[in-house]
Amino acid sequence: MGFLDLFVVAVVPVLKVLLITLVGLFLALDRIDLLGSTARPYLNNLIFYVFSPALVSSQLAGTITLQSLATLWFMPVNILLTFIIGSALAWILIKITRTPPHLQGLVIGCCSAGNLGNLLLIIVPAVCSESNSPFGDSTVCASYGMAYASLSMAVGAIYIWTYVFIIMRIYADNSAGNIENVSTADSESYTEALLPSSEKSSCHDHSAHGELPETVSDGKKVTFMERTFGRFKKFAANTNLKKVFAPATIAAICGFIIGIVSPIRKLMIGDSAPLRVLESSASLLGQASIPCMALIMGSNLLKGLKRSEISVSVIAGIVAVRNFFLPLIGVGIVKAAHHFGLVGSDSLYQFILLLQYALPPAMAIGVMAQLFKAGQSECSVIMLWCYVLAAFSLTLWSTFFMWLLG
Numbered sequence: 001m002g003f004l005d006l007f008v009v010a011v012v013p014v015l016k017v018l019l020i021t022l023v024g025l026f027l028a029l030d031r032i033d034l035l036g037s038t039a040r041p042y043l044n045n046l047i048f049y050v051f052s053p054a055l056v057s058s059q060l061a062g063t064i065t066l067q068s069l070a071t072l073w074f075m076p077v078n079i080l081l082t083f084i085i086g087s088a089l090a091w092i093l094i095k096i097t098r099t100p101p102h103l104q105g106l107v108i109g110c111c112s113a114g115n116l117g118n119l120l121l122i123i124v125p126a127v128c129s130e131s132n133s134p135f136g137d138s139t140v141c142a143s144y145g146m147a148y149a150s151l152s153m154a155v156g157a158i159y160i161w162t163y164v165f166i167i168m169r170i171y172a173d174n175s176a177g178n179i180e181n182v183s184t185a186d187s188e189s190y191t192e193a194l195l196p197s198s199e200k201s202s203c204h205d206h207s208a209h210g211e212l213p214e215t216v217s218d219g220k221k222v223t224f225m226e227r228t229f230g231r232f233k234k235f236a237a238n239t240n241l242k243k244v245f246a247p248a249t250i251a252a253i254c255g256f257i258i259g260i261v262s263p264i265r266k267l268m269i270g271d272s273a274p275l276r277v278l279e280s281s282a283s284l285l286g287q288a289s290i291p292c293m294a295l296i297m298g299s300n301l302l303k304g305l306k307r308s309e310i311s312v313s314v315i316a317g318i319v320a321v322r323n324f325f326l327p328l329i330g331v332g333i334v335k336a337a338h339h340f341g342l343v344g345s346d347s348l349y350q351f352i353l354l355l356q357y358a359l360p361p362a363m364a365i366g367v368m369a370q371l372f373k374a375g376q377s378e379c380s381v382i383m384l385w386c387y388v389l390a391a392f393s394l395t396l397w398s399t400f401f402m403w404l405l406g
Contacts, residue, residue: 024298
């Protein structure tokens with residue numbers, strides 16, 4: 001496969017996302033106002049409560065089996081490493097650029113969570129269908145490639161709606177807590193949504209006694225780690241878990257059970273399954289999540305183009321993390337895993353493991369930003385630059401990965 005052919009393969013899925021984003025931008029214009037400030041929250045809630053859970057559950061139920069867990073166990077580990085390393089690089093970026101507190105959760109989300117779903121589902125079959133594909137027979141390649149990409153999408157969604165969701169909610173909560181010094185009423189309205197009803201009355205007592213002071217009675221200074229641990233204990237004690245864990249997380253647990261438990265799987269998964277209509281209906285609903293996420297991103301972009309608080313250095317840092325540092329680190333991790341026998345010799349499997357480090361940020365980050373009312377317009381500006389540059393970076397990294405595995 002030549003460089004030009006590979007460029008077309010890499011640029012098509014990114015262009016699809018950008019085109020749908022432009023449609024969202026157009027629908028948000030004042031003259032059209034189909035995705036204005038009133039309509040966006042309703043569409044966002046549909047994605048959060050209906051489309052994303054349906055997508056996650058159907059993908060997991062269709063791809064997760066005991067056999068796949070035994071043979072592809074390193075993929076969930078590899079995806080988790082992309083999140084952890086991305087978060088560490090984001091923390092360094094926040095310290096260097098002095099990112100405002102209300103945008104720090106957004107920066108961590110963009111650096112840690114990659115688009116592990118729809119881009120792979122488009123890129124992998126396109127690479128396999130080429131006559132000079134380096135991955136062998138096109139039919140076998142497409143079959144295994146779709147299974148790998150579907151598993152990547154399902155596992156990635158679990159991490160996004162647990163790990164990233166909780167981090168962004170904590171940062172949004174901390175920002176609301178800072179605003180409390182200026183406006184107590186605003187902070188109370190946010191806290192009411194997060195705390196169980198039985199604890200709302202004692203919220204102020206907790207805030208008075210839950211924070212560790214800078215020094216204790218004997219004059220010994222409390223360390224940063226002790227203060228952080230104290231705040232985490234306070235958050236864990238006061239947080240309603242029903243509010244923290246997203247519907248997509250619950251859907252992931254359901255999909256995981258359906259895929260693993262053989263009797264349930266035979267009832268719902270497969271062309272001859274008696275209850276296959278349930279799985280196909282969930283899959284049909286889930287297909288709406290990706291275009292709707294892009295529409296939300298485009299509608300928020302209009303506000304970001306008018307006024308955005310994100311600095312150029314932060315955007316450049318996120319682009320550098322996702323397009324340069326993460327892929328380089330990923331090469332070392334995947335090659336080391338293959339060297340120590342953790343990953344087999346399947347070149348297509350290794351190719352997808354490597355690609356997981358080189359993808360642009362997940363579009364679900366935009367849904368969370370809209371949900372928490374934290375950096376919606378800034379998120380759209382970040383996504384715009386990341387996806388525009390991904391057309392070139394994905395091509396270069398895909399070419400390098402194929403050469404490396406050749």
